Amino acid sequence: MKLRDLAGDDFPEAADILAGPAGDVDILGLSSDSRQIAEGMLFAALAGSKADGSRFVDDAAAKGAVVAIASHPADSSIPVVVVDNPRRFLAIAAARLYGAQPETMVAVTGTAGKTSVASFTRQIWAYAGHAAAQIGTTGVVSPDRNDYGSLTTPDPVELQKLLAELASEGVTHAAMEASSHGLDQSRLDGVKLSAVGFTNLGRDHMDYHPTVESYMAAKMRLFDTLAPAGAPAVIFADDRWTETAIEVALASGLSIRTVGRKGGYLCLKRVEHFRHKQTAEIHADGKIYEVDIPLAGDFQVANALVAAGLAMSTGVPAAVAMAALEKLVGASGRLELVGQTKDGALAYVDYAHKPDALENVLSSVRPFTTGRVVVVFGCGGDRDKGKRPIMGEIATRLADVVIVTDDNPRSEEPATIRSEIMAAAPGAEEIADRAKAIRHAVGLLKTGDTLIVAGKGHEEGQTVGATTLPFSDHVEVRKALQDLAEGVAS
Numbered sequence: 001m002k003l004r005d006l007a008g009d010d011f012p013e014a015a016d017i018l019a020g021p022a023g024d025v026d027i028l029g030l031s032s033d034s035r036q037i038a039e040g041m042l043f044a045a046l047a048g049s050k051a052d053g054s055r056f057v058d059d060a061a062a063k064g065a066v067v068a069i070a071s072h073p074a075d076s077s078i079p080v081v082v083v084d085n086p087r088r089f090l091a092i093a094a095a096r097l098y099g100a101q102p103e104t105m106v107a108v109t110g111t112a113g114k115t116s117v118a119s120f121t122r123q124i125w126a127y128a129g130h131a132a133a134q135i136g137t138t139g140v141v142s143p144d145r146n147d148y149g150s151l152t153t154p155d156p157v158e159l160q161k162l163l164a165e166l167a168s169e170g171v172t173h174a175a176m177e178a179s180s181h182g183l184d185q186s187r188l189d190g191v192k193l194s195a196v197g198f199t200n201l202g203r204d205h206m207d208y209h210p211t212v213e214s215y216m217a218a219k220m221r222l223f224d225t226l227a228p229a230g231a232p233a234v235i236f237a238d239d240r241w242t243e244t245a246i247e248v249a250l251a252s253g254l255s256i257r258t259v260g261r262k263g264g265y266l267c268l269k270r271v272e273h274f275r276h277k278q279t280a281e282i283h284a285d286g287k288i289y290e291v292d293i294p295l296a297g298d299f300q301v302a303n304a305l306v307a308a309g310l311a312m313s314t315g316v317p318a319a320v321a322m323a324a325l326e327k328l329v330g331a332s333g334r335l336e337l338v339g340q341t342k343d344g345a346l347a348y349v350d351y352a353h354k355p356d357a358l359e360n361v362l363s364s365v366r367p368f369t370t371g372r373v374v375v376v377f378g379c380g381g382d383r384d385k386g387k388r389p390i391m392g393e394i395a396t397r398l399a400d401v402v403i404v405t406d407d408n409p410r411s412e413e414p415a416t417i418r419s420e421i422m423a424a425a426p427g428a429e430e431i432a433d434r435a436k437a438i439r440h441a442v443g444l445l446k447t448g449d450t451l452i453v454a455g456k457g458h459e460e461g462q463t464v465g466a467t468t469l470p471f472s473d474h475v476e477v478r479k480a481l482q483d484l485a486e487g488v489a490s
């Protein structure tokens with residue numbers, strides 16, 4: 001496709017250069033990484049967190065790039081087209097180059113619950129008879145795929161390639177997670193959205209966003225920039241940041257649909273929490289439905305409501321959506337019951353790796369725990385350091401036994417990360433080796449206790465330095481439970 005057609009009318013600041021010979025250049029592919037460039041491709045020079053991509057224009061040209069997109073002029077053997085936001089150019093050009101997307105796409109943002117909402121929305125659509133997919137932290141799930149993922153919101157070129165593949169595989173509906181990094185870096189800018197959702201805002205990624213307001217503003221790009229005017233915006237009604245989300249949706253001309261106890265579109269009239277399910281009375285489309293949601297964790301009711309709101313906003317009748325809630329399966333590693341001891345103590349794996357999530361998950365299991373709540377967790381390296389003492393405090397306040405261990409130390413010294421948590425967790429035990437920490441915790445379990453292994457959820461690796469070693473909380477919990485049952489000494 002010609003560069004001019006990839007740009008369309010979206011980049012008036014480059015209209016002059018695109019009207020000339022540079023606009024006629026035929027583009028065979030796109031990349032923001034000079035190392036991935038091949039003959040005939042466009043190179044987008046992005047200012048990143050570690051490097052400035054414009055340093056690599058010559059490398060890209062040497063590998064066969066025919067044009068570069070950048071935010072400032074550069075001397076090069078290939079034309080350099082200057083635009084205000086090269087990341088946005090890359091995303092929009094990728095959407096045009098790959099062409100197809102599932103007809104109905106929704107995106108959900110918020111600090112916690114995105115993966116669960118994307119999964120539940122996919123499940124409700126599938127129940128309603130649609131070929132549906134989800135894209136996010138746990139990877140890609142569709143009728144034909146179950147691919148492990150790495151980023152919550154993929155890089156725009158990969159994302160658009162994936163959407164075109166899904167469309168060609170017959171997927172008509174896709175729900176995706178919009179992370180604050182993804183939104184801030186314009187990774188979703190070429191996605192054609194039918195509806196958008198917001199769950200909640202808590203503390204996370206304060207290493208990347210300077211203030212909580214700017215973190216919220218990044219999330220709200222989904223509403224004020226990406227959602228087309230008039231699109232439904234499904235907003236969880238009971239969060240501290242609900243009003244802000246509503247204000248942004250109003251100012252952006254979206255159709256506001258609140259869900260929750262204070263919800264107008266879906267109103268939670270009553271909910272009873274049981275150990276493995278919740279019974280909710282939901283007012284939807286003029287009727288009251290009593291729904292058994294077969295998931296542990298009261299926060300899952302909020303996620304189920306946002307998902308039902310998104311499904312209904314894209315054509316699923318209320319009665320079908322409510323019936324589908326009774327069949328939901330939790331996303332992998334989200335308060336997932338992995339096993340129990342012979343005395344009936346339950347062991348869960350959960351993905352809480354930020355303060356609000358840890359607080360929610362520990363509070364959720366408390367009412368059903370007649371014994372002690374035992375938690376094993378750590379904090380990731382090269383990520384928001386401020387959350388470490390906060391999570392230490394939460395664990396100490398809400399659990400009876402706290403075991404601090406490693407969770408993807410990455411380039412940091414693991415002992416330093418643990419000590420920053422331990423500083424706010426008096427009485428906690430520190431066991432560096434995560435497998436040993438889990439085994440120790442399982443060994444402590446008595447009748448009535450609940451174990452939460454938090455932070456890694458579905459993850460299949462432990463990243464130490466630059467190496468990711470195979471590691472799964474599920475596998476380690478199962479092994480420890482089995483050895484305990486067989487009397488193998490720890």
Ligand SMILES: CC(=O)N[C@H]1[C@@H](OP(=O)(O)OP(=O)(O)OC[C@H]2O[C@@H](n3ccc(=O)[nH]c3=O)[C@H](O)[C@@H]2O)O[C@H](CO)[C@@H](O)[C@@H]1O[C@H](C)C(=O)N[C@@H](C)C(=O)N[C@H](CCC(=O)O)C(=O)O
Nearest residue numbers: 032033034046048049050051053056151152153155179181
């Ligand atoms: C901090 C961050 O978000 N980094 C993302 C960002 O990279 P960057 O722009 O900072 O890259 P950089 O290393 O500074 O390099 C700048 C540019 O020079 C290019 N380059 C570099 C070297 C070279 O030889 N040639 C070359 O062209 C790079 O390809 C890049 O385009 O843009 C890249 C392309 O989209 C992402 O892959 C990369 O994600 C990294 C891998 C990452 O770990 N991201 C995490 C923090 C993330 O995005 N997480 C979110 C949130 C999860 C959650 O909600 O909890 C997610 O969506 O997963």
Ligand SMILES: Nc1ncnc2c1ncn2[C@@H]1O[C@H](COP(=O)(O)OP(=O)(O)OP(=O)(O)O)[C@@H](O)[C@H]1O
Nearest residue numbers: 111112113114115116137299334351352357360361
């Ligand atoms: N609605 C919610 N409110 C508070 N905590 C939640 C909520 N939903 C999930 N959690 C907690 O957050 C963890 C992660 O849930 P989920 O993966 O659905 O969220 P996410 O927004 O996709 O997270 P991430 O940004 O890490 O991918 C869960 O394991 C649970 O501990």
Ligand SMILES: N[C@H](CCC[C@H](N)C(=O)O)C(=O)O
Nearest residue numbers: 353379380383407408455456
């Ligand atoms: N998408 C999140 C995942 C964190 C998971 C946790 N296990 C950790 O490594 O901190 C991030 O990159 O911040």
Ligand SMILES: [Mg+2]
Nearest residue numbers: 114115137152
């Ligand atoms: Mg997620």
